[in-house]
Amino acid sequence: MNKHIAIYISNKDDKKSLIKEILCGNLIERLNGLKGDLFSELTINKFIEEEKRHGRFDVATANRHSLTKSSEGERKKALIKHIIANNPEYLIADNVFGNLDIQSQEDIVHTLEDLSKSIPIIQITNRKKDILPFITAVFRPKGKFIIPIENVDSMPQNSRQNFIQDLPKPLEKVAVESDSLVKFDNVSVSYLDKPIIKDICWEIKAGEFWHLIGPNGSGKSTILSLISGDNPKAFNQDIHLFGIKKGSGESVWDIKKKVGYFTSEMLQGFKRSDTIERMIISGFYDSVGLYKYPNESQIATAHQWLKLLNMFDIKNRNFQTLSSGHKRLVLIARAMVKHPPLLILDEPTNGLDDNDVVIFTELINKIAKESDTAVLYVSHSQEIGLTPDFVYELKNAETGSTGICVN
Ligand SMILES: Nc1ncnc2c1ncn2[C@@H]1O[C@H](COP(=O)(O)OP(=O)(O)OP(=O)(O)O)[C@@H](O)[C@H]1O
Secondary structure (H helix, E strand, O other): OOOOEEEEOOOOOOHHHHHHHHHOOOOOHHHOOOOEEEEOHHHHHHHHHHHHHHOOOOOOOOOOOOOOOOOHHHHHHHHHHHHHHOOOOEEEEEOOOOOOOHHHHHHHHHHHHHHHOOOOEEEEEOOHHHOOOOOOEEEEEEOOEEEEEOOHHHOOOOOOOOOOOOOOOOOOOOOOOOOEEEEEEEEEEEEOOEEEEEEEEEEEEOOOEEEEEOOOOOOHHHHHHHHOOOOHHHOOOOEEEOOEEOOOOOOHHHHHHHEEEEEHHHHHOOOOOOEHHHHHHHHHOOOOOOOOOOOHHHHHHHHHHHHHOOOHHHOOOEHHHOOHHHHHHHHHHHHHOOOOOEEEEEOOOOOOOHHHHHHHHHHHHHHHHHOOOEEEEEEOOOOOOOOOOEEEEEEOOOOOEEEEEOO
């Protein structure tokens, strides 16, 4: 077997077990007895747990922040440095590029290429485009083994239309007084004297479809926390949400009622065993579980969403048994049952495989086209197949990122 290999998986494969089998030396015989390390968001999440629970800060970022307070890109860069310092005898590199901007992707390719001169790299990926340039052999899981793929480009790709039915209508409209949903006037934010964003002027109006892009650390999550979260930095700024000046008496709860939200990190938060149907219905109550008896109209609307997603026949299945791609579709339906005036999607496709990205993107385009909900889609770069009306781009600068509307 080649020294460096990629294992091309789909979201239906059990990635955690696969990694465990490699680390135990069961899957790749030549690694048996060697000390392996794992470069993965799974590892980052473990370190973040340690920071939160036990106050242990084992991984240092470039600007000496905790991982908890760092951007996704900063976390990955810090982790790879930490791993290299541990001198592993081989490396499992999982979802290497997830959430990384182009510059950071190039940096990590160089780092891994250097590392590959001394130790074997086993890449795990669900995107063909992410296969590292120095890898020449690609495998896929089959039962308890991995088998070679002769030509990765010949793997079947989803190209059919997945969502044929119309988007379900809202039961009642969420009242919003203003056509202007989000308005930033010269908004600037610094953390510990480090400027993050500077003089941001931006407006999102009802029904618009925006894509917010920008490199790692440019302040995308900071902007989202000014909109949907309770970031205290929002209060002395000129920010209007749904026509009301932020900090003028509205509660975080008032805002949350008007905003649907999805990020791939949410998948870790939904650990309850609930049926897919109940999961969607819980969107009417903004609760994680379902504690009230839904009425007939709510059940009927949830059924329409299930039919749209082609999941009606499996509505009683446990949500936890779904693939990562299907879980996301269900959580989008859950966020959309009330047709919130604004739907925010923060790096929503991170970790999805090639087929599921196509399906997910089709659903988001459909929601933006067929509903009055404004969509704010956030990622570090352009997404193939996504059809936003406008793109707002953040550009890094020493004095704080500035933003421009690029179309
Ligand atoms: N609570 C905080 N305290 C100090 N610094 C912070 C805090 N939150 C964010 N930052 C810093 O602000 C900068 C912007 O971070 P932010 O997460 O908004 O960027 P981003 O564009 O979302 O990045 P990524 O694409 O990597 O997720 C980063 O340098 C980050 O370290």
